[in-house]
Amino acid sequence: QVQLVESGGGFVQPGGSLRLSCAASGFTFSMYPMNRYRQAPRKEREWVATITRGGRNTTYADSVKGRFTISRDDAKNTVYLQMNSLKPEDTAKYFCRAFAYWGQGTQVTVSA
DSSP: OOOEEOOOOOOOEEEEEEEEEEEEEEEEEGGSOOEEEEEOOTTTOOOEEEGGOOOOOOOOEETTTTTEEEEEEETTTEEEEESSSOOOGGGGEEEEETEEEOOOOOOEEOOO
């Protein structure tokens, strides 16, 4: 069955960095675009970034453009989200999505 296992969340001070990982199994990872979302407390889940097959193209929400980088390693069936210059408003649970499947999420907290 499809599994998306997320890791890398944590607590970081403003201006800091984190790298999130999402390890996939149960489908042909390289054939699918991969997506990252986040959901802050009391807010709707919002799209953050997408990377296409082969990593040819990436797109980002305006709120993270220039600070976050999505990448993938098809040999490891893993998608990454490098988050730099983190702000308190980046605090959220971060999820990865492959077509109809979601990971369990990993919490990111940015606070002084």
